[in-house]
Amino acid sequence: MRYRNTWEDAVVGKMEKVADNVMQIQIIPAGDTAAFTVGSHLDIAVLINDLPEIRSYSLVGRYGPNKPYTIAVKRLPASRGGSKYMWGLKEGSKLRISQPTNHFELGFNTSNYLLIAGGIGITPILGMAEELIAKTDKNVRMLYLGRSAQEMPYIEALQKVLGQRLIVHFSDIDGFFDTSKILNLCDIETQVYLCGPIGLMNAVRKTWENGPFNNQNLRFETFGASGLFAPQAYTVKIPRFNREVQVNENQTLLSALLDAKIDVMYDCKKGECGLCQLDILDYSGDIDHRDFFFSEEEKGENKKMCACVSRVANGNITIDTAYRG
Amino acid sequence: MSTHTFTMNESFPMNAWYAVAWDVELKHKLLPRTICNKPLVLYRKKDGTPIALEDACWHRLLPLSKGSLRDDTVVCGYHGLEYNSDGRCSYMPSQETINPTACVRSYPVIQKYRFIWVWMGNPALADESKIPDMHWNDDPDWAGDGQMIKVHCNYRLVVDNLMDLTHETFVHSETIGDRNVAEAPFDVHYDEKTATVTRWMKDIQPPPFWKGQLNKVFDHDGTVDRWQIIKFEAPCTVNIDVGVAIANTGAQEGDRSKGVNGYVLNTITPSTNQTCLYFWAFSRNYNLKDQSNTTELKNGVAHIFSQDEDILEAQQKAINENPDREFYNLNIDAGAMWARRITDNMVAKEKKD
Numbered sequence: 001m002r003y004r005n006t007w008e009d010a011v012v013g014k015m016e017k018v019a020d021n022v023m024q025i026q027i028i029p030a031g032d033t034a035a036f037t038v039g040s041h042l043d044i045a046v047l048i049n050d051l052p053e054i055r056s057y058s059l060v061g062r063y064g065p066n067k068p069y070t071i072a073v074k075r076l077p078a079s080r081g082g083s084k085y086m087w088g089l090k091e092g093s094k095l096r097i098s099q100p101t102n103h104f105e106l107g108f109n110t111s112n113y114l115l116i117a118g119g120i121g122i123t124p125i126l127g128m129a130e131e132l133i134a135k136t137d138k139n140v141r142m143l144y145l146g147r148s149a150q151e152m153p154y155i156e157a158l159q160k161v162l163g164q165r166l167i168v169h170f171s172d173i174d175g176f177f178d179t180s181k182i183l184n185l186c187d188i189e190t191q192v193y194l195c196g197p198i199g200l201m202n203a204v205r206k207t208w209e210n211g212p213f214n215n216q217n218l219r220f221e222t223f224g225a226s227g228l229f230a231p232q233a234y235t236v237k238i239p240r241f242n243r244e245v246q247v248n249e250n251q252t253l254l255s256a257l258l259d260a261k262i263d264v265m266y267d268c269k270k271g272e273c274g275l276c277q278l279d280i281l282d283y284s285g286d287i288d289h290r291d292f293f294f295s296e297e298e299k300g301e302n303k304k305m306c307a308c309v310s311r312v313a314n315g316n317i318t319i320d321t322a323y324r325g
Numbered sequence: 326m327s328t329h330t331f332t333m334n335e336s337f338p339m340n341a342w343y344a345v346a347w348d349v350e351l352k353h354k355l356l357p358r359t360i361c362n363k364p365l366v367l368y369r370k371k372d373g374t375p376i377a378l379e380d381a382c383w384h385r386l387l388p389l390s391k392g393s394l395r396d397d398t399v400v401c402g403y404h405g406l407e408y409n410s411d412g413r414c415s416y417m418p419s420q421e422t423i424n425p426t427a428c429v430r431s432y433p434v435i436q437k438y439r440f441i442w443v444w445m446g447n448p449a450l451a452d453e454s455k456i457p458d459m460h461w462n463d464d465p466d467w468a469g470d471g472q473m474i475k476v477h478c479n480y481r482l483v484v485d486n487l488m489d490l491t492h493e494t495f496v497h498s499e500t501i502g503d504r505n506v507a508e509a510p511f512d513v514h515y516d517e518k519t520a521t522v523t524r525w526m527k528d529i530q531p532p533p534f535w536k537g538q539l540n541k542v543f544d545h546d547g548t549v550d551r552w553q554i555i556k557f558e559a560p561c562t563v564n565i566d567v568g569v570a571i572a573n574t575g576a577q578e579g580d581r582s583k584g585v586n587g588y589v590l591n592t593i594t595p596s597t598n599q600t601c602l603y604f605w606a607f608s609r610n611y612n613l614k615d616q617s618n619t620t621e622l623k624n625g626v627a628h629i630f631s632q633d634e635d636i637l638e639a640q641q642k643a644i645n646e647n648p649d650r651e652f653y654n655l656n657i658d659a660g661a662m663w664a665r666r667i668t669d670n671m672v673a674k675e676k677k678d
Contacts, residue, residue: 103426216413295421
């Protein structure tokens with residue numbers, strides 16, 4: 001369910017590095033901290049190139065009265081600008097934040113759970129682990145993947161609550177993770193909660209869809225931030241308008257088109273709804289499909305792409321919009 | 326607390342089990358009910374499991390109760406989006422994938438004591454042991470039945486009504502009421518979760534209703550000891566232990582063998598701020614195999630409660646028409662006031678936690 005945001009003032013509390021490139025930020029709202037369920041996120045008004053934008057960050061841990069909101073932000077070298085802004089905050093900095101909203105709610109109507117976090121995808125999963133471990137009638141296992149211990153926050157806290165039920169995979173030591181293994185950790189009752197980079201999400205989804213279990217038992221959240229390639233600048237040609245537009249590495253195709261006054265319909269801006277889809281007429285290099293709207297098959301055809309999140313790597317593109325005037 | 330909040334206080338806790346339907350009301354069919362200002366759609370899966378989902382499609386908010394049920398799947402009646410019994414979307418028209426956030430909220434739901442109970446607040450806190458004890462409603466040592474009525478008043482007014490039975494004398498004068506109820510003294514006790522009002526009327530002439538009940542078991546024409554032990558459990562359940570025994574046979578001391586005992590079971594679920602779903606039943610521990618006695622009692626109580634309904638709706642209207650006025654509370658309101666305070670504490674604690 002989608003909720004209308006109500007905005008309030010907040011200030012930044014303690015900022016603390018909890019892993020290489022991960023900053024934990026406490027946010028103290030002007031009013032009371034609102035009760036939230038695990039899996040919730042906050043929308044935060046940020047400035048990117050001095051222009052206002054909104055970014056979503058999962059809340060870390062469980063709600064507690066008089067406890068500030070806590071988020072953790074990974075600094076991405078080629079970010080759309082959100083992480084750079086958040087890292088530039090200081091204790092006492094002023095912010096505008098929304099109420100907590102949950103699009104990734106933990107269900108309690110089963111007894112078996114598998115939590116899967118990849119890298120900074122740990123942020124919504126940590127609270128879920130704490131919540132499930134507090135309930136004696138739930139069996140929970142967790143898989144936490146990342147490059148190395150130095151880059152993965154909260155490992156110790158998780159080991160403390162989960163013990164043997166936590167499996168940690170370091171790709172720099174353990175190598176590639178074979179996602180088919182997750183099926184052995186599940187049965188027909190298991191609900192899987194997944195958050196991580198797109199490569200992991202796609203692999204787990206593919207494994208799950210080809211496995212024996214119900215599709216609805218795999219639940220995941222994405223903010224459309226990661227791709228298979230590092231973001232690069234590229235050029236978009238739109239023959240219908242006889243235009244050529246540059247997309248910078250920290251800009252989305254959608255925002256580049258809108259800035260150039262080329263109208264595109266859109267809504268979710270995180271690659272889920274499909275409203276911003278464009279026709280691909282020609283391209284060079286690779287289309288980095290970062291959305292969750294098109295199926296793998298559709299992505300493979302490279303006939304359409306979601307302008308809000310997807311990009312071009314190592315090349316350029318020619319597109320058409322829906323305008324037929 | 327400012328006095329103004331008392332009369333108009335319509336608040337309720339979310340972290341509580343609320344009765345939403347009688348067991349027999351819920352079928353393999355979509356049933357809309359508004360609980361705590363939140364529209365829900367209820368149904369039973371094919372295997373009988375009760376389900377409660379948010380009654381608004383994730384897509385364009387049409388009530389799902391306007392749609393249909395196919396096996397255990399709810400199909401929206403507008404664009405055909407489908408939801409499984411966990412509220413997860415399992416079909417979206419004209420696209421190959423399903424939006425990962427597509428779901429409607431599903432609420433913890435349990436069938437117990439012949440009622441379907443739903444937990445409206447944080448699902449992590451939903452614990453079956455927090456369902457108020459209403460076992461008399463399906464205990465083989467007791468027989469009875471009841472109904473649900475939708476009353477156009479805030480649920481707290483119904484709790485007030487049940488916590489002070491002096492009103493029987495005036496609202497229900499021809500059945501259960503008599504002067505003794507209005508004149509006998511009573512005791513009020515409370516703890517963190519409950520408030521109890523106890524009233525014993527010793528050696529009195531039984532009112533017509535109780536004389537009739539006693540005579541089903543005992544051939545007795547004289548005086549009786551009558552009791553009413555009203556127990557409130559926050560936020561909205563009131564179980565009333567009622568009965569009469571042949572006078573001076575030790576009922577108050579604990580020997581009720583020379584008497585007849587009933588439980589008036591009430592749980593009043595907030596629907597909107599000014600409507601409630603009032604579930605009640607009457608269970609008895611005598612004459613158990615006489616089914617006409619069950620029907621007679623159910624019809625009798627239904628008649629009595631329709632008199633209350635009339636009073637309560639008129640009271641709510643009067644409250645709305647006199648927004649500058651506060652209740653004047655009397656000694657007889659002690660039980661109702663403890664009940665309100667316990668509920669207020671529950672609401673305040675929930676805000677704080």
